Amino acid sequence: MGEFAAAGEAGSQEAEQDEQGRLATALDAINSLISASFSASLFPLKWQLVRDRFNRLHAGLADITVIAASDGGERHEAFEGLLRDVVDAVREARELVPRSQGRHYGGGKLRLRSDLDVVASTLDTHLARLDEICASGSLTRARALVVPRPCAGASREDVRFYVRDLFARLRVGGAEMRREAAAALNEVLRDDDKCVRLVVSDVADGIGVLVGLLESPDACIQEEALDAISVIAGHDACKGDLVVGGVIAPVIRVLNTGAGPAAKERAARVLSKLTENADNAWAVAAHGGVTALVNICSDHRASGGELVCAACRVLKSLVGVEEIRKYMVADAGAVPVLVSLLQGPAEEGAQIQAMELLAAIASGDSSSREVVLQEGTAESLVRALDPGIPRSSKAREVALRAIDALCFSSPDSIDRLIGAVFLNRVLFFLRNGDTTLQHCALKAAHRLCHVSEETKKAMGDAGFMPELVGIVQAAKSLETREMAAEALSAMMSVHRNRKRFVQDDRNVAQILQLLGPDEEKPSPAKRFLLSTLVHLADSNSGRRKIMSSEHVRNLEKLAETNVTDAKKIVKKLGGSKLRNMFHGIWSL
Structure with missing residues (x-):
């Protein structure tokens, strides 16, 4: 044995x-x-x-x-x-x-x-x-020693030793060790800015190690690496190190491959930080980033709202580069994808981002704007204003701003809007919107008043003038009162609107009441109201309404201070009858 x-x-x-x-x-x-x-x-x-x-x-x-x-x-x-x-x-x-x-x-x-x-x-x-x-x-x-995280206020050397130990584990550890090290690295990067500088400057090939982890088949390791890179990308001084370290190509590969939504969202956030103010836009485009991002928006049901929002934010940064914007429109097919996103059942946050991106694309040049409009964007944006469809005030504000950027520079676009009952939507929010939404609607009305005579007529028929008078009377903001008064004055240049306006005695009386001498010099809003009265004084009916108002004496006080438009109105009213009414205080 x-x-x-x-x-x-x-x-x-x-x-x-x-x-x-x-x-x-x-x-x-x-x-x-x-x-x-x-x-x-x-x-x-x-x-x-x-x-x-x-x-x-x-x-x-x-x-x-x-x-x-x-x-x-x-x-x-x-x-x-x-x-x-x-x-x-x-x-x-x-x-x-x-x-x-x-x-x-x-x-x-x-x-x-x-x-x-x-x-x-x-x-x-x-x-x-x-x-x-x-x-x-x-x-x-063999079991390696685990270096504990330094406590708050630890020396730079202790922190450096800990960070380098984490990277050693990321380089050579098994799957579980790498997961733990990556999670610990994210924790210290988020908590301590100086650790970001250590990774970039003091750890040998620190960026390269993180870039390598983006190719890991382990989803957890890949996501942790994306989080770490995202934290570093949030520091302007470190963005160049990431780009030189080759981070963009593997991040875009994450968007193109079968990675999970969580990893793709993180990848899109990284690109969003790297491309702020159109920085590194060419590097993203050169690696196929535009197509990858548009594809995410195209498959919005599978992508999910958060990922689509992140993709749109990156595209919005890229659109600032003319050549990339043209590629986005002509070759990548971004416009129909975004319009489809706006019209479909996507989450509201994604639709808001789509509106802003469409407006950014259209603001580049007339050819891009025409492509955007031909896809039915104006009609889709007006539909987003429908009070019968549940939407947040934020979504409606963005829709109004997008319409402003897209449509107000072209008569054809205005015709599209009017045909899509846009005036009714603006008027509804002038009457019923919250403060911010009402202000956006007022800006739209103000822009419309300066487009064409036909548009002013349509606005007069829709009932804008009494609402504008009410806003001048009730608004606390000087800017809001001035904008409403200017829009009203512009509308009074159309004879049909003047005729309609004086049919209601209250309209003229309210304007005269608002001319009360509450300041030494007339405010801009008051000057526009005087301009409105100048237009009204061109007709017999307008002059009669002014003279019959109990507030007509406000004109006398303004004329005494030599306000030009006030004297001009009085002159139009003219005659011995008026001079007797004003007691002959001044000579004309």
Whole structure:
């Protein structure tokens, strides 16, 4: 029995030594490949991803303690197979190095890029197998010390050591360790701005590590990496480091691939921060970002409201670049997608973003505006104002602003609006809107009054004039009173409107009452009211209404102070009868 036991022990020791030898061979092969790969000049980012995976594999294998196991045969077979496959992967990657040095392609760049992707995917599989073998208990993995997070007020050195330790875990840890490290990194980045500067300036290839994590098949790791990059992108001084570090291409790949909505939302937020004020717009467009973002809006049911909102915000930043805006309109098909989004059952937040983006596209040039209008945008925006459709005041305000940007510069557009009962909608919100919404409606009415005589007639027929008088009388804001008074004065330039206005005695009486001397010099609103009376005094009926009002003496007081329009009105009223009424206070 002793001889059999000794023989078994000797065999176990021999197997352990063989396993140690194969493990050492695999580790040496990985080290050699990593060194050789730095000479590759083509596809440096893909090579960085391959090196990252080999580094993780090397760290995982080096962390293993080789000891005899009770299930030696099964464990030996699984681990031996993994080591053999790792060496094969090293050999395949090594064959790609000379092809990546620019001397010859061996099938072209597309083939080379595809081969690098295959190697990276194969290494992901090997990493997963290693985690499975370790999780089964067949192998013993050394336990690394866990560095605790520094307390508030810790020295810069302590914080630097902690952040570098987190990145070490991100580089070489297994899936669970990387998840924990990424979550911890996000926590410190959000809590302490100086950690952002440390990642960018003090951690070797810190940006590169985070960019590499964007290719992780683990959704949790990918989302945590996107969160970390988003925090860094929120600092203007660090945006350039992210772009130079190659973050844009993998972020756009997240939008294009089958990543979950959570990852895509994070990716869109990253692009939104990177493209504020049209910064980095060309880099996003060059990597297919415009098409990816438009596709998200097109499939809004699957994308969800938050993702569509984020995509629209990025597109709104990109539209500031003329060439990108033209591509968006002519080639990417953004306009019909956005109009469909506005007309469909999408969430209100997404529809608001679509309205703002359409207005931004149309503001660029006349050809873009025409494309936007031809898709029925004006009618869709008017429909958004329908009081019978439940919408928030915010949505209606945005619709009014978008109509202002889109339609008021073109007579054809005004005809579209009037045909879509836009005047009725504006009048409704002048009467019933909250303060902000009423102000937006008043701005629309003010713009409409300066378009054409036909528009003024339509507004007079719709009943705008009494509402404008009421606003001048009731509004607390000087700007609001002035805007309403100016719109009223513009409408009085049309004979039909004057005739309609004086039919109600209250209209003229209210204007004269508002001329009360409550200040030394007439306010702008009062000057527009005087202009309105100048128009009314052109007709006999208007003059009679003015003279019969109990507030006509307000004109006398203004004329005494040599207000030109007040004297002009009195002169039109004229004659000895009026002079007697005013007691001959001044001579004409």
